Amino acid sequence: MQPPAALGTNTQVMDTVIVLFNRDLRVADHPALAAACARARLVVPLFVLDPAVPAGRRAGFLSECLADLRGSLRARGGELFVRHGDTVHETMRLARESAAEAVFTSADVSALAQRRQRRLAAQPIEVRLFPGVTVIPPGELLPSGGGDHYRVFTPYWRAWSVAPRRDPERAPTRVEVPDGQPAGDIPDAPRWGALAGGETQGRARMRTWLRDHLAGYAEGRDDLAGDRTSKLSPYLRFGCVSPLELAGCGEEEFVRQLCWRDFHHQVTHAFPGIGRSDYRPHRGHWREDAYAASAWAEGMTGVPIVDAGMRQLLAEGWMHNRARLITASYLVKQLGVDWRTGARHFFELLLDGDVADNCGNWQWVAGTGNDTRRNRAFNPIRQAKRFDPDGEYVRRYVPELAGVPAPLVHEPWLSPRPVRGYPPRLDSPP
The missing domain is CATH 1.25.40.80 (Serine Threonine Protein Phosphatase 5, Tetratricopeptide repeat)
Structure with a gap:
C-alpha cells in the first residue's frame, strides 16, 4: 500500500478505479477522486455503511452528506455507490464486479481506520492512500x-x-462510472441538531x-x-x-x-489507542460515581455554566468550545470521573465527534494527554464570569435561572438533581 502522496506522483493509466470515501464526503479538493478521474477511464465512487462504525446521533447528518455527495457526482455524470456491511469485504466485492484495478482512498488515523487500511493492503488489489483529511x-x-x-x-x-x-484540487468536471452497478440506498434518518449536512x-x-x-x-x-x-x-x-x-x-x-x-x-x-488508553499515565485514581456522571451528562449538576453547556449539547448536538473545556474540566478535575466517561458521552452526541479531536482534547483536559501543565483546571465560576459576564448563555440553556441577575446567575444553585457532595469544590485556579 502506497503512503499518502500528492496527485502527480504516478501517471499510470488504468481502466477502472474505486474511490473509497470515508471522512471526505466532498468533490472539491479531494485528491483521491481527482487522481482517479485523471488516471482511470472509469471511476467507482463508493461509500460503505459499516456496522463497525455506528453513526449514532450523527446518522441524519451523515445521510444528508451522502445525498449531497451523490447529487454532486450525478451532476458530473457519475454516481455514489452505497453498500452495507464490512468495508473491506464490500469494497472487494464491488472491485470484482466492476473489474477495478485499484482502490484510491484518503488516509485516516484512528485505530479502526488504520486496521481497515492494513486489511485493504492485504487484498489482491493495488491500494493508494491520499491526503485530504x-x-x-x-x-x-x-x-x-x-x-x-x-x-x-x-x-x-x-x-x-x-x-x-x-x-x-479542483472538483472534477466529469466522472465516468461503469454501467450495470446498482447505486444502493442511502438510509433515511432524522436530523440531530440545527445543522444540515453536506458539502x-x-x-x-x-x-x-x-x-x-x-x-x-x-x-x-x-x-x-x-x-x-x-x-x-x-x-x-x-x-x-x-x-x-x-x-x-x-x-x-x-x-x-x-x-x-x-x-x-x-x-x-x-498512538491509535488514544480513545482507550492514557497517552501519559494518570496520577491517582478515578472515582466510580455513576450518579455524578449522570447528573453531569443531563446538565443537572447545580453549577449553571456546566449545566448550560451540557444542555446545549443535548439540544443541538454541538457545544461552544469554551463550554467544552469548562464542562470537561469539571467532570475530571472537580468530580474526579474518568475522562473516558466524558469522551464517550461527547462522542455519542456531538455532530463533530471524531476519535482524534474528541479523545485528544479530553486527554489534554484530564492531564493524561499533550498538555504540558498536567494539573491545569478550569474554575467554572471564574470562567463563567469572564466569558458569560451577563449570564445570557446560562439563561439561554437553563431556563430555571431566567430571572436571576448577573453575576448571581453563575453561582451554584440547588438543581432538582444535585450531585452528591454538593456544593462541589471549586477552588482550583482558572
Whole structure:
C-alpha cells in the first residue's frame, strides 16, 4: 500500500478505479477522486455503511452528506455507490464486479481506520492512500530531536506554520462510472441538531463565515453568549469542507485551531489507542460515581455554566468550545470521573465527534494527554464570569435561572438533581 502522496506522483493509466470515501464526503479538493478521474477511464465512487462504525446521533447528518455527495457526482455524470456491511469485504466485492484495478482512498488515523487500511493492503488489489483529511498529513512533520510525532503543540505549530502545502484540487468536471452497478440506498434518518449536512451546506457556511465573521474571530471566539465560532467542525469531521482550503484564510487565531486539529491527528496516527488508553499515565485514581456522571451528562449538576453547556449539547448536538473545556474540566478535575466517561458521552452526541479531536482534547483536559501543565483546571465560576459576564448563555440553556441577575446567575444553585457532595469544590485556579 502506497503512503499518502500528492496527485502527480504516478501517471499510470488504468481502466477502472474505486474511490473509497470515508471522512471526505466532498468533490472539491479531494485528491483521491481527482487522481482517479485523471488516471482511470472509469471511476467507482463508493461509500460503505459499516456496522463497525455506528453513526449514532450523527446518522441524519451523515445521510444528508451522502445525498449531497451523490447529487454532486450525478451532476458530473457519475454516481455514489452505497453498500452495507464490512468495508473491506464490500469494497472487494464491488472491485470484482466492476473489474477495478485499484482502490484510491484518503488516509485516516484512528485505530479502526488504520486496521481497515492494513486489511485493504492485504487484498489482491493495488491500494493508494491520499491526503485530504488534514491540512498536512500525519507523519509528514517530525521533531528535529527524534521521534515519530510531536508531543507538544507549540513546536508543532511552529513547524506546521512554515511547512509547504499541496495546492487544493479542483472538483472534477466529469466522472465516468461503469454501467450495470446498482447505486444502493442511502438510509433515511432524522436530523440531530440545527445543522444540515453536506458539502453544499458546508461550503455555503464556509463562504458566509469567512466573509462576514472571520475578522472578529480572535476577539469573539470565547464569547459564550455571542456564539461567534464558525460551527464548521461537523463539516470538517465528515470532510464536507477541505481543511486545506480553510487554512488559507489567513486569520492566525482561526488557523491555529486547524493546526490543533492536525496536531491531534498526528498524535492519534502514532498512538491509535488514544480513545482507550492514557497517552501519559494518570496520577491517582478515578472515582466510580455513576450518579455524578449522570447528573453531569443531563446538565443537572447545580453549577449553571456546566449545566448550560451540557444542555446545549443535548439540544443541538454541538457545544461552544469554551463550554467544552469548562464542562470537561469539571467532570475530571472537580468530580474526579474518568475522562473516558466524558469522551464517550461527547462522542455519542456531538455532530463533530471524531476519535482524534474528541479523545485528544479530553486527554489534554484530564492531564493524561499533550498538555504540558498536567494539573491545569478550569474554575467554572471564574470562567463563567469572564466569558458569560451577563449570564445570557446560562439563561439561554437553563431556563430555571431566567430571572436571576448577573453575576448571581453563575453561582451554584440547588438543581432538582444535585450531585452528591454538593456544593462541589471549586477552588482550583482558572
